[in-house]
Amino acid sequence: MIFGPLGRRILSRLGTSLVVAWGSVTAAFLALHALPGRIEDILAGDLDYPGLREAIAAEWGLGRSLPEQYLDFVARIASGDFGVSYVLRQPVAQIVGSQILPTVQLATTAGALALALAVLAATLTAGRGGAARSVASTIELTCASAPVFWIGILLLMAFSFSLRWFPVSGAGGWKALVLPSAALALPTAGLLAQVLREAMEKTLEQPFIVTVRARGLGEGLIRLRHVLRHAALPAVTLGGWLIGGLLGGAVITEKVFGRPGLGTVTLNAVLTHDVPVVLAVVLLAAFIHVAASTLLDIVYVVIDPRLKAQ
Amino acid sequence: MIARTFRAPSVAARAMLHLPLLGIGLLCAAAPLTKAHAEDGGPRSGGELTFGVTTEPVCFNPQRSEQQNSFILIRNFVDSLIAKNADGRFLPWLATEWTVSPDGKTYDFKLRKDVTFHDGERLDAEAVKFNLDFVKDPANTNSAGQLLQFYEKSEVVSPTEIRITLTKPDSALLESLASIRLGILSPKALKSGDRLCSGGPALAGSGPFLFQSYTRGQSISLVRNERYGWAPGYAAHQGPAYLDKATIRFLPEYSVRAGALSSGQVDVIEGVQPTDIALFKDQPGFQLLVGPSGAQTSFTLNINYTIPPATDVRVRQALRDGADIDGLVNAVYLGAVRRAWSNIAPDNPFYNRALEGSWGNDVAKANALLDEAGWTGRDSEGFRTKDGQRLSIEVGYPQPFVRDNRDVLIQGVQAQLRKNLGFDLKLRLITGGEWAQQKANGSWTIYPNTYLPADAAQELQGNIGEKGFIQAVADKGDKELFSLINQALSATDVEAKKQFVDAAQKRAVDLAFIVPLFSANYQLAAKDNVRGLSFEAQLDSPASLHDVWLAEQ
Numbered sequence: 001m002i003f004g005p006l007g008r009r010i011l012s013r014l015g016t017s018l019v020v021a022w023g024s025v026t027a028a029f030l031a032l033h034a035l036p037g038r039i040e041d042i043l044a045g046d047l048d049y050p051g052l053r054e055a056i057a058a059e060w061g062l063g064r065s066l067p068e069q070y071l072d073f074v075a076r077i078a079s080g081d082f083g084v085s086y087v088l089r090q091p092v093a094q095i096v097g098s099q100i101l102p103t104v105q106l107a108t109t110a111g112a113l114a115l116a117l118a119v120l121a122a123t124l125t126a127g128r129g130g131a132a133r134s135v136a137s138t139i140e141l142t143c144a145s146a147p148v149f150w151i152g153i154l155l156l157m158a159f160s161f162s163l164r165w166f167p168v169s170g171a172g173g174w175k176a177l178v179l180p181s182a183a184l185a186l187p188t189a190g191l192l193a194q195v196l197r198e199a200m201e202k203t204l205e206q207p208f209i210v211t212v213r214a215r216g217l218g219e220g221l222i223r224l225r226h227v228l229r230h231a232a233l234p235a236v237t238l239g240g241w242l243i244g245g246l247l248g249g250a251v252i253t254e255k256v257f258g259r260p261g262l263g264t265v266t267l268n269a270v271l272t273h274d275v276p277v278v279l280a281v282v283l284l285a286a287f288i289h290v291a292a293s294t295l296l297d298i299v300y301v302v303i304d305p306r307l308k309a310q
Numbered sequence: 311m312i313a314r315t316f317r318a319p320s321v322a323a324r325a326m327l328h329l330p331l332l333g334i335g336l337l338c339a340a341a342p343l344t345k346a347h348a349e350d351g352g353p354r355s356g357g358e359l360t361f362g363v364t365t366e367p368v369c370f371n372p373q374r375s376e377q378q379n380s381f382i383l384i385r386n387f388v389d390s391l392i393a394k395n396a397d398g399r400f401l402p403w404l405a406t407e408w409t410v411s412p413d414g415k416t417y418d419f420k421l422r423k424d425v426t427f428h429d430g431e432r433l434d435a436e437a438v439k440f441n442l443d444f445v446k447d448p449a450n451t452n453s454a455g456q457l458l459q460f461y462e463k464s465e466v467v468s469p470t471e472i473r474i475t476l477t478k479p480d481s482a483l484l485e486s487l488a489s490i491r492l493g494i495l496s497p498k499a500l501k502s503g504d505r506l507c508s509g510g511p512a513l514a515g516s517g518p519f520l521f522q523s524y525t526r527g528q529s530i531s532l533v534r535n536e537r538y539g540w541a542p543g544y545a546a547h548q549g550p551a552y553l554d555k556a557t558i559r560f561l562p563e564y565s566v567r568a569g570a571l572s573s574g575q576v577d578v579i580e581g582v583q584p585t586d587i588a589l590f591k592d593q594p595g596f597q598l599l600v601g602p603s604g605a606q607t608s609f610t611l612n613i614n615y616t617i618p619p620a621t622d623v624r625v626r627q628a629l630r631d632g633a634d635i636d637g638l639v640n641a642v643y644l645g646a647v648r649r650a651w652s653n654i655a656p657d658n659p660f661y662n663r664a665l666e667g668s669w670g671n672d673v674a675k676a677n678a679l680l681d682e683a684g685w686t687g688r689d690s691e692g693f694r695t696k697d698g699q700r701l702s703i704e705v706g707y708p709q710p711f712v713r714d715n716r717d718v719l720i721q722g723v724q725a726q727l728r729k730n731l732g733f734d735l736k737l738r739l740i741t742g743g744e745w746a747q748q749k750a751n752g753s754w755t756i757y758p759n760t761y762l763p764a765d766a767a768q769e770l771q772g773n774i775g776e777k778g779f780i781q782a783v784a785d786k787g788d789k790e791l792f793s794l795i796n797q798a799l800s801a802t803d804v805e806a807k808k809q810f811v812d813a814a815q816k817r818a819v820d821l822a823f824i825v826p827l828f829s830a831n832y833q834l835a836a837k838d839n840v841r842g843l844s845f846e847a848q849l850d851s852p853a854s855l856h857d858v859w860l861a862e863q
């Protein structure tokens with residue numbers, strides 16, 4: 001054997017990622033072409049003059065058969081060339097490249113905020129009956145079931161239009177990031193806190209907690225060092241889904257707050273059958289999901305060393 | 311025959327020529343003007359302005375863009391050959407004067423000598439010819455090519471003189487040349503390839519502002535063009551713009567735009583929803599301006615009368631008259647827009663005013679028409695039937711075009727037709743692709759739309775003419791209507807054109823090929839220290855920021 005067990009695992013991961021990437025690009029290509037409407041008709045819109053459609057078809061090579069177009073796309077993407085957007089008429093790599101950072105910034109800030117809020121709420125209230133727990137739980141349920149769009153408008157009305165603490169959007173540095181991150185974080189935080197609390201409450205009933213208590217550890221330390229670690233596993237399992245949720249929610253948040261990002265670009269690309277842009281975004285999403293699930297696998301092992309043996 | 315000549319003398323002489331008109335303008339506007347000037351000492355240079363708009367343009371190249379809302383931004387850095395005044399006259403801009411040959415096929419333009427593009431290139435006859443030839447060539451896939459269908463060629467007579475020859479008379483040519491879609495760009499920029507859509511300094515026009523930068527998803531930055539000395543004939547002042555800088559921010563949500571203005575984060579917003587008007591209208595510290603409805607068509611239900619049951623004129627007329635459009639438009643827009651009587655908008659010089667009150671809201675007659683047409687049965691849901699078929703027509707509304715509660719208005723019509731007539735008007739939101747497909751094969755049934763600003767005859771042609779939405783099945787279309795529109799397009803004098811356009815509107819409404827609903831307009835809300843805001847007649851939309859200045863607060 002040339003590769004060790006670790007090498008083989010990395011290789012098989014890489015292989016799966018390639019299959020996932022290829023599969024998602026193919027599915028997106030097929031889906032776009034299964035939708036009604038020829039691309040040249042959509043691009044021409046309501047305007048028309050003799051020769052326009054033919055010229056558009058020639059410009060983007062739309063006259064070729066679908067398998068030909070598909071192979072061309074796959075070959076070019078494989079060589080790192082994402083082509084030019086039919087509608088925005090800019091290299092796709094440039095469009096996605098310029099929009100990815102704001103979206104990632106928003107999603108990671110919101111993700112961190114959601115995590116912090118959830119951990120705080122869960123550790124403070126888990127296993128404690130009474131008013132605080134039910135108040136926290138009610139707030140979490142409200143946040144988890146409220147649309148990002150609506151939370152965004154409410155936050156804006158309170159903290160931007162009335163109190164004027166934060167700007168609507170724009171180049172206001174960290175200040176411009178506060179409200180969008182909060183709007184995006186709250187639903188996620190609500191859900192995460194619910195899951196985390198339930199897991200913590202189950203853990204608190206475990207015999208080893210009695211042992212830990214017997215050793216004289218304070219309640220705070222017990223919760224942070226022992227309970228949280230055990231309760232983290234179900235929350236991490238949710239993580240993969242949450243990353244998708246954050247990216248999806250970012251699309252809506254960007255629109256409400258007038259922020260740059262992949263949201264509007266993606267939406268418009270799908271509506272106008274802008275195949276090169278859609279394929280690039282789908283590929284990016286597939287990559288993020290593969291990366292996230294790999295990361296989660298590693299996090300599992302760190303949290304629960306028992307998994308290392310398997 | 312004598313060629314018609316439009317002369318544009320020097321600025322001073324032009325001011326003299328316009329004196330009588332100016333007098334009327336002053337009378338109307340006397341109160342606010344004197345107040346503003348007395349308090350603020352007149353326009354002053356300097357300052358920065360932030361403008362919140364509804365729409366981020368897909369493409370900033372005027373010759374390619376098909377988004378009406380993109381032109382609000384583009385007008386700041388792109389000029390046209392001629393300008394259209396609010397009264398419908400054409401005034402000088404990059405061209406100072408022009409003549410039209412008696413046969414309507416040859417146009418001679420004299421150009422200004424002092425115009426430079428933002429990239430330093432000079433504007434001359436060669437540059438104008440390059441622009442027109444470039445747009446005309448289908449290989450460049452510019453949407454504006456549609457405006458030059460009868461364009462044959464341009465000849466450079468001298469560096470400041472250009473002759474445009476048409477294959478046949480085109481009564482819309484001046485309107486088209488005044489359109490931002492035929493805005494003149496630096497030939498060097500056009501030759502540089504296809505990156506003009508994404509704007510920035512590469513998109514070199516000759517307008518009052520330079521396109522400094524574009525942050526996708528957020529804003530664009532404009533800085534004053536210090537060399538600007540060629541404002542359009544309708545501008546309030548000559549010379550460079552007053553503002554040093556302007557930032558145009560994309561705030562697609564209505565409530566967010568209104569909140570941003572009321573909290574002072576932006577100076578001007580475009581697109582105020584009816585329920586927010588009270589926040590700014592006659593409120594201290596704010597102003598509200600309402601634009602004309604003339605350049606775009608009214609929001610209209612176009613009926614495909616080649617597909618049953620809409621082939622029966624009685625069914626179409628019942629659809630037209632079975633709802634109280636006045637009441638519905640008022641309920642949805644709270645008096646902010648006018649109900650429409652024709653698809654040509656009321657402030658358009660070619661609007662057929664005689665149609666007002668000639669149709670609509672006659673439930674008894676509509677029911678009688680349907681009875682007469684044999685739709686006498688009723689099904690379990692109360693809809694009319696004939697031979698077991700329900701009286702039903704689908705409105706396919708492309709989702710990307712849904713805005714301003716227009717879908718709610720159609721739902722209102724739907725509810726009334728159901729209640730009043732037992733007529734099943736089905737509203738379905740479709741994708742842009744589905745609409746493109748329905749249009750390509752002529753299978754659409756009702757298409758609600760507002761058409762881009764153009765000449766009235768061009769608008770009729772693009773909507774209900776043989777080149778309109780019905781194009782794919784035009785052989786089954788109304789030949790009489792097509793003929794009226796074609797005659798309007800090639801008319802060589804305004805009176806004849808008006809007759810044909812009037813007759814076409816009347817025929818379309820009488821035979822209920824269309825059901826006009828309301829005339830959209832632009833609204834601007836602004837802080838009250840923002841002065842000089844106006845609308846461009848050729849577009850209906852806010853004019854460039856050239857005349858805008860900031861008074862001391």
